[in-house]
């Protein structure tokens with residue numbers, strides 16, 4: 001990536017070989033761990049990188065520095081994808097002062113022991129002059145770790161936003177920001193809508209020209225778009241009108257019913273996404289559940305309960321505070337179908353979920369009766 005400005009240089013790295021980010025997310029286009037250097041009287045480095053890329057990052061940092069040495073290292077949070085190279089960095093630049101907050105240093109000690117010699121513990125709203133530039137720290141507790149803080153550079157109006165506004169995907173691939181930023185946000189930050197809203201309020205008081213996140217591209221135009229998406233996502237509002245259909249099927253009959261519903265809805269001009277929960281990417285299904293204002297779930301009854309992937313899916317959206325949506329239930333069973341009852345009881349533990357008047361029961365296989373029930377359900381969902 002090119003320089004962010006005359007004073008700010010990108011020194012992050014792309015990881016194209018990681019199989020699962022955070023131990024669970026497929027990243028077909030890899031991942032970037034971003035890091036930046038701000039050149040001024042006191043040269044300041046923003047965050048380290050994952051341990052998979054320590055050496056590559058250190059040589060990029062060295063190349064950018066030339067004969068100079070860094071004065072500060074800002075630690076936005078202690079999650080290992082950004083802090084794992086801290087010890088190696090301090091070994092190479094032992095006089096660096098690490099800037100964090102009280103919680104940062106507590107957690108750092110848990111990870112690395114007593115390796116930080118020079119600590120600067122800052123407070124929320126505190127300013128740190130580093131020459132012509134000044135950094136102002138904005139605490140963002142529980143977005144999504146307790147010690148998270150953003151740094152706002154007041155002269156160039158750059159927000160170093162930590163994981164906020166980040167996405168999956170390395171920087172040398174061209175892909176849609178929104179889809180992979182949504183999948184990242186919903187699954188990694190989704191539970192913390194209220195703290196994100198608090199930070200957005202703080203950010204709205206700032207004049208921001210550039211956002212430098214820890215993953216994904218630097219954002220320097222059309223910032224209202226990205227801030228707007230974060231506002232929608234963190235307030236648990238639907239982003240689009242449409243129906244997400246998630247299904248869990250053993251032999252394919254429930255899948256057939258779900259896909260039939262999708263066809264009928266598409267025929268009515270409704271925007272529809274589907275996910276076969278045993279085969280398709282579960283985090284993508286979670287993201288789409290949040291994206292649309294309606295969710296249809298279709299599940300085979302299994303041992304007097306749900307086919308396990310459906311329970312898993314419902315637990316996942318619940319743990320991300322799924323709320324404010326309309327839900328339709330479709331079940332299948334050959335002798336005593338109970339899936340709708342079980343799914344309904346799980347949704348009833350979530351906030352502000354309303355159910356469609358009609359729900360559908362398939363008795364083993366899709367027949368004419370099923371089609372007419374699905375058609376009636378589609379009528380209701382397309383209203």
Ligand SMILES: Cc1cc2nc3c(=O)[nH]c(=O)nc-3n(C[C@H](O)[C@H](O)[C@H](O)COP(=O)(O)O)c2cc1C
Pocket residue numbers: 248249250251252253254255300301302303304305332333334335336337338363364365
């Ligand atoms: C291991 C197993 C457990 C099942 N448990 C139940 C059950 O408790 N109640 C029921 O009505 N059907 C039960 N079924 C039957 C399925 O729900 C039913 O055959 C349904 O049509 C399967 O839909 P599918 O083709 O989408 O997998 C079970 C099926 C399997 C394979």
Ligand SMILES: [Fe+2]
Pocket residue numbers: 077079163
């Ligand atoms: Fe993080």
Ligand SMILES: [Fe+2]
Pocket residue numbers: 079081082163214215
């Ligand atoms: Fe991260």
